[in-house]
Amino acid sequence: MIDLASRSEGAPAGPQGTSGRELDGFRVLVADDQSDVLEAIRLLLKPHGCQVSAVSSPAAVLAALRETLPFDLLLMDLNYARDTTSGDEGLELVTRVKAVDPDLPVVVMTAWSTVPLAVATMREGVGDFVQKPWDNAHLLDTIRVQVLAGRRRRRTQRLESDALAVQRRLLGAAAPRVPGYELGVALRVAEGLGGDAYHVSALPGGRLAVVIADVCGKGTPAALLMASVMASLEDLVTGDHSPRTLCARLARTMAPRLGSDRFVSLVYAVLDPARGTLVYANAGHPAPVLLRPDGSVRRLRRGGPVLGVLAEADYEEGLLALQPGDRLVLVTDGITEAGEGTEELGDDGLIAGLRDLREVAAAEAAPRILDLARRFAVDELADDATVMVVDVSPAAPPRP
Numbered sequence: 001m002i003d004l005a006s007r008s009e010g011a012p013a014g015p016q017g018t019s020g021r022e023l024d025g026f027r028v029l030v031a032d033d034q035s036d037v038l039e040a041i042r043l044l045l046k047p048h049g050c051q052v053s054a055v056s057s058p059a060a061v062l063a064a065l066r067e068t069l070p071f072d073l074l075l076m077d078l079n080y081a082r083d084t085t086s087g088d089e090g091l092e093l094v095t096r097v098k099a100v101d102p103d104l105p106v107v108v109m110t111a112w113s114t115v116p117l118a119v120a121t122m123r124e125g126v127g128d129f130v131q132k133p134w135d136n137a138h139l140l141d142t143i144r145v146q147v148l149a150g151r152r153r154r155r156t157q158r159l160e161s162d163a164l165a166v167q168r169r170l171l172g173a174a175a176p177r178v179p180g181y182e183l184g185v186a187l188r189v190a191e192g193l194g195g196d197a198y199h200v201s202a203l204p205g206g207r208l209a210v211v212i213a214d215v216c217g218k219g220t221p222a223a224l225l226m227a228s229v230m231a232s233l234e235d236l237v238t239g240d241h242s243p244r245t246l247c248a249r250l251a252r253t254m255a256p257r258l259g260s261d262r263f264v265s266l267v268y269a270v271l272d273p274a275r276g277t278l279v280y281a282n283a284g285h286p287a288p289v290l291l292r293p294d295g296s297v298r299r300l301r302r303g304g305p306v307l308g309v310l311a312e313a314d315y316e317e318g319l320l321a322l323q324p325g326d327r328l329v330l331v332t333d334g335i336t337e338a339g340e341g342t343e344e345l346g347d348d349g350l351i352a353g354l355r356d357l358r359e360v361a362a363a364e365a366a367p368r369i370l371d372l373a374r375r376f377a378v379d380e381l382a383d384d385a386t387v388m389v390v391d392v393s394p395a396a397p398p399r400p
Helices: 035-048 058-065 088-100 115-123 136-171 220-238 243-257 346-356 362-377
Strands: 027-031 051-055 073-077 106-110 128-131 181-188 196-203 207-215 264-272 277-283 289-291 297-299 318-321 327-331 385-392
Touching: 027 035, 027 058, 035 051, 035 136, 051 058, 058 073, 058 088, 073 088, 073 136, 088 106, 106 136, 128 136, 181 196, 181 362, 196 220, 196 385, 207 220, 207 327, 207 385, 220 243, 220 264, 243 264, 243 277, 264 327, 289 346, 327 346, 327 362, 346 362, 362 385
Parallel strands: 027 051, 027 073, 073 106, 106 128
Antiparallel strands: 181 385, 196 207, 207 264, 264 277, 277 318, 289 297, 289 327, 327 385
16 A cells, blocks of 8 residues: 555645646646545645546546547556556556547556666657656656646647648649649648648730749748748739749848758749740759650759849749640659669659650649659658649640
8 A cells, every 4th residue: 555645735846846836727637546546646736726637447548538628637557457567558558548649748657667667658658757656746847847848749739730731721722724734733741841832823825834942941940931932922923023033033032031051942934835935944943844745855954043042143044945735844852852872763763754654644644753753762752842744735725
């Protein structure tokens, strides 16, 4: 029997000054099959403002977690009626708890602690380990630390979830239908949020503006920078600036926003079937491929430096003849650099794959190019990867 009587009368301040009601509003679920343990913890936490729910079995834990309001912390015993020493029952419960609420902080306690058991609990995602009989001050401080850390994780998860929803609305829609063109887009982000982006706009006179861009890096920082880039970019595209002017203005706009270790590569191209031209500027991006109906290839290399390095950068425009049946393919470096070890898909592998897919519709060709890169990588792609395929219809649209 564990003597807890002396430990249920108040609580001295912990190392971080956990006293008074510093745990006010914390919703703590306590699980133990000994009623005196549950009562002792309730008496300890209640004066500090905790809302304590007590249960005595693994089944009751899972039932309580399905309530409407989430708990801030689970404080649970590792051993129940089925097994009183090994901790296996508690480890099984931790796994099931994490399946219900992956972000819930869990603190485990047991009178039968061993180093292997402590290591095993941490591997299951437990935040801390408390041995019975506990020290009140230490337990209070552990609860405070774990709850605050858990709330930070949940807040971060909410922000990332909101950002991901916004990014999916921006990039997840099907490629727009523009008379005279067939489009296909496929993308894959490496860390939930990504730094790749694309944009498609119909311009007056039957022209089509296409953009592909890539922020150095990945994850949330890259996604935030890309959102800023795209906001400025869309205004410039609406203004119908030439590719050279658009890149120069975007470079001036973005230079103050990007740190020394950040930059953006981008291609802006305007297709005009009525005039039979493709005008573009490449700001340090992997050169897009213009695949002719006869299988010949032109690369879109003309332009200037990446955005963010030089505020007053100048860009050269490229001009190519455009004809019905041409296919323009724009990719980010997550495609060409896909590979294992020193072997990459590269430009040659990309072009070979494009020729194999020449008769496949744009909407199907884009995801198949992405699949090609994923197969070449053997494992998952290490970087964000985006593919845009634009086919010029055999019959050019009439000019209004």
